[in-house]
Amino acid sequence: MAEKQQKQRIVIVGGGFGGIKTALELAKYTDKFDITLISERSDFWYFPTLYHTATGGTRHESSITIKHLLHGKDVKFVEGTAESVDRAAKNLILKGKDKPAVPYDKLVLALGSVTNYFNIPGLPEFSYGVKSIGEAEELKRHLHQQIIDDGKPDLNYVIVGGGPTGIELAGNLGRYMQETLKRHGIDGRPVHVDLVEGAKHLMPRMPKSVGRAIERQLRSLGVKLYLGKAVQGETADELTVDGKPIRSHTVIWTAGQANNPFFTANSFTLSPRKKALVDEFLRSYDDRSIFIIGDNAETQYSGMAQTAVYDAEFVAANFVHELTGDPKLAYKPKKPVYVTPAGHRWAAVEWGNFHFYGLLGWWLREAADFVAFDGLEGPVGAAEQLTQSLGRQDLCSVCGSVS
Numbered sequence: 001m002a003e004k005q006q007k008q009r010i011v012i013v014g015g016g017f018g019g020i021k022t023a024l025e026l027a028k029y030t031d032k033f034d035i036t037l038i039s040e041r042s043d044f045w046y047f048p049t050l051y052h053t054a055t056g057g058t059r060h061e062s063s064i065t066i067k068h069l070l071h072g073k074d075v076k077f078v079e080g081t082a083e084s085v086d087r088a089a090k091n092l093i094l095k096g097k098d099k100p101a102v103p104y105d106k107l108v109l110a111l112g113s114v115t116n117y118f119n120i121p122g123l124p125e126f127s128y129g130v131k132s133i134g135e136a137e138e139l140k141r142h143l144h145q146q147i148i149d150d151g152k153p154d155l156n157y158v159i160v161g162g163g164p165t166g167i168e169l170a171g172n173l174g175r176y177m178q179e180t181l182k183r184h185g186i187d188g189r190p191v192h193v194d195l196v197e198g199a200k201h202l203m204p205r206m207p208k209s210v211g212r213a214i215e216r217q218l219r220s221l222g223v224k225l226y227l228g229k230a231v232q233g234e235t236a237d238e239l240t241v242d243g244k245p246i247r248s249h250t251v252i253w254t255a256g257q258a259n260n261p262f263f264t265a266n267s268f269t270l271s272p273r274k275k276a277l278v279d280e281f282l283r284s285y286d287d288r289s290i291f292i293i294g295d296n297a298e299t300q301y302s303g304m305a306q307t308a309v310y311d312a313e314f315v316a317a318n319f320v321h322e323l324t325g326d327p328k329l330a331y332k333p334k335k336p337v338y339v340t341p342a343g344h345r346w347a348a349v350e351w352g353n354f355h356f357y358g359l360l361g362w363w364l365r366e367a368a369d370f371v372a373f374d375g376l377e378g379p380v381g382a383a384e385q386l387t388q389s390l391g392r393q394d395l396c397s398v399c400g401s402v403s
């Protein structure tokens with residue numbers, strides 16, 4: 001009788017798009033793989049809709065438990081934080097003395113990025129963020145509590161960062177605050193929303209025509225734009241921009257991201273952008289059994305959720321090809337479709353050489369969200385997620401509670 005082939009041990013680190021998608025793809029071949037997914041949190045966060053949570057939505061619009069996504073799949077889930085990798089022994093070391101080392105044959109790192117304040121004084125202490133469920137809910141509580149305590153809106157709601165998150169938040173915040181004031185019995189008060197961007201145009205990595213269209217849209221909503229302006233510091237009462245103060249108790253930082261510090265701490269070979277260098281199969285330059293995907297890899301379109309999913313599918317397919325004897329494929333970057341909402345039922349779209357704006361762009365964004373969730377939890381779950389979001393926007397506007 002032929003000896004039973006031992007399963008290949010695949011350890012995946014990261015509970016975002018890249019990590020979850022890799023696990024789900026490999027789970028189709030559990031006769032070949034023993035799969036472990038490790039994440040420092042129990043929930044998957046959908047970053048493109050975190051601003052919904054901050055402006056009246058619930059955490060359920062942007063969060064799904066990982067166990068729910070893995071339900072019925074032969075994937076072991078471990079909640080823990082990766083601390084180091086023992087390349088010689090092929091062991092991943094988790095934080096905590098009670099955590100055993102996790103052995104692997106192949107290690108997939110999809111750790112995502114972290115907030116970068118660029119050493120600007122005061123920002124970590126006084127600014128708010130929308131890069132986690134906790135940050136989004138903290139901001140929402142602040143917005144409501146400030147109205148309760150002061151009986152009026154802040155002098156200025158200042159958003160720093162002219163990328164997708166900053167633009168989406170700027171397009172929704174004024175409308176949300178007007179609804180919030182009405183719910184608290186305060187009407188007729190003007191709401192001032194400012195958006196600060198260090199580059200001369202919004203979305204500086206995209207064609208100027210797209211950035212300018214978004215700028216026109218935000219200005220039509222009453223958003224004041226500070227373009228080509230640098231932030232120097234923040235206190236409890238103001239933000240300093242190009243040497244001038246902007247009075248505010250609500251500064252929202254969306255500008256900076258940095259690679260996960262795990263890669264520096266574990267002496268990976270990094271690019272000037274501090275992302276890990278990878279070969280044509282997304283293998284680390286430092287170890288051919290370690291694969292790096294999504295935000296952490298030095299690839300052309302890293303930083304986008306679409307890229308993380310694409311990388312996950314690519315790596316998983318090559319793992320299967322390797323075991324079945326089929327030729328492995330070399331990595332070819334795939335340009336994402338960029339959809340940036342800026343206000344109610346308006347979005348800018350860059351799809352290859354095509355640019356379009358308005359309601360059609362907004363519907364494309366809703367379709368993109370459906371596709372993203374469909375790839376993780378199937379069409380029924382995706383439909384429920386989309387219905388939740390649409391119901392909030394169309395039925396209850398942006399008047400969510402603090403709870």
